[in-house]
Amino acid sequence: MLEIQFIRDNPTLVIEGLKKKKFSQAEEMVEKTLETDKERRQTQTQQDELLAKANSLSKQIGQLMKSGKREEAESIKQESSSYKQKAKELTEILSQKENELTSLLYQIPNLPHKDVPEGSNADDNVVMYQSENMPTLSDSALPHWELITKYDIIDFELGNKITGAGFPFYKGKGARLQRALVNFFLNEASEAGYTEIQPPVVVNEASALGTGQLPDKEGQMYKLENHDYYLIPTAEVPLTNIFRGEILNQQQLPIKMAGFTPCFRREAGSWGADVRGLNRLHQFDKVEIVQVTEPSVSYEAHAQMKNHIESIIKKLELPYRILNLCGGDISFNAALCYDFEVYSAAQKRWLEVSSVSNFETFQANRLKLRYRNTDKKIQLAHTLNGSALALPRILAAILENNQTEDGIVIPKVLQSYCGFEILN
Missing domain, CATH: 3.30.930.10 (Bira Bifunctional Protein; Domain 2)
Structure with a gap:
């Protein structure tokens, strides 16, 4: 299985190698793989941001409770819970995107070494x-x-x-x-x-x-x-x-x-x-x-x-x-x-x-x-x-x-x- 980082950094090189192997779906598979990887990374970023907000708010709750600001603490607690819930919902989407990416990578052949001669059969x-x-x-x-x-x-x-x-x-x-x-x-x-x-x-x-x-x-x-x-x-x-x-x-x-x-x-x-x-x-x-x-x-x-x-x-x-x-x-x-x-x-x-x-x-x-x-x-x-x-x-x-x-x-x-x- 090719490494996704390598495909991300060298899409043209990958397509050329796949064409040398007479892989008919070279452009299509590379494009689809990169798009799925992009969606996966975007979902991961969204989830990370939500969890970071939730954690930041959680730290404030303890301080507010110590200061006697219970109502304000409860409000922030609800907001933090909302972020955590949204992050949890993204977990299933993230898992789906990771599975889609792995499935695509499984379908892409290895790239030929430079010493592999040109030829069809x-x-x-x-x-x-x-x-x-x-x-x-x-x-x-x-x-x-x-x-x-x-x-x-x-x-x-x-x-x-x-x-x-x-x-x-x-x-x-x-x-x-x-x-x-x-x-x-x-x-x-x-x-x-x-x-x-x-x-x-x-x-x-x-x-x-x-x-x-x-x-x-x-x-x-x-x-x-x-x-x-x-x-x-x-x-x-x-x-x-x-x-x-x-x-x-x-x-x-x-x-x-x-x-x-x-x-x-x-x-x-x-x-x-x-x-x-x-x-x-x-x-x-x-x-x-x-x-x-x-x-x-x-x-x-x-x-x-x-x-x-x-x-x-x-x-x-x-x-x-x-x-x-x-x-x-x-x-x-x-x-x-x-x-x-x-x-x-x-x-x-x-x-x-x-x-x-x-x-x-x-x-x-x-x-x-x-x-x-x-x-x-x-x-x-x-x-x-x-x-x-x-x-x-x-x-x-x-x-x-x-x-x-x-x-x-x-x-x-x-x-x-x-x-x-x-x-x-």
Whole structure:
């Protein structure tokens, strides 16, 4: 959530940033927000003035009573009570204006960083790096949804029977490979200084609001019936909310956390190659890394997170590319975001496996996540997160890119975790 003072001081800059993000209501929302803020401040001023008059009169009442001027004291007492009553009536109006302002601020996206490229959609994203050596498969190579049937490692039909489409069963060597990937990702995060945390996968409404999943992504989340609880779309939500409403000391920063959780997404797509097999699921596993930092070092931390994710993909020996997302494709919450994609040789397409984002103070303002610096000044922290990594598409690329006549060769870095070198 943008800070109202920043919008008040920089309306033109805010509108330009929102337009870069292709936010169609930029002028309208900024104007409406500033007008509501003006009304809120005017109401607050009126209430403060009324209470100040009432307090001033209250001080006179005691003096008049001591002087024996009872009738004059009673008259002033009535006048003071009148001011207090009017101030009380303004409390409801003030509360309404504050709620209206918060609601408007929730609807305004974060501003893009200066390094975010211009563009309207994914076609305009800038490729920062791309592997040179791409895998070459035989004409008989199979896409992963046929490989998993051939080797009987994932069962989509059983998932459909037990739950529904997009909830697969992993079994045998497929389950072991999943567990190997999770352990590998968590160990890599631990070696990079991230504290492993196993959070709940159900959060309340305040948590979803805090990290920006609500109200922007409400249609993408599973809500529990008869509860204001949501299944998490990513471990980012519970991990970042650990510090909601907290004032940290500067010495505690940076805070680096890693969490492995199942993730739940309602918007798993419709029909076609883009959503076949593991390409898009309603439930999937992911290791997430999160940082809370001082503003001055957050982009250094962002670069470190990008390098960490890149190192994992390299160790898996997967061809990959890194994209700098353009204004029209970057998320509602992010100020700057790099996407990682691995190449699926059998499908002949790139699959997104990670996004590493810097939210600057956007989430922290919603969360009231602050820190006290060495000068005892309290200010908002910066929050960052990245997938390190999401499992389904990584698994799809491993299966497809490493298929041979004898079976699927497991990347060397995973073999000790799996307990086998080839899946056949």
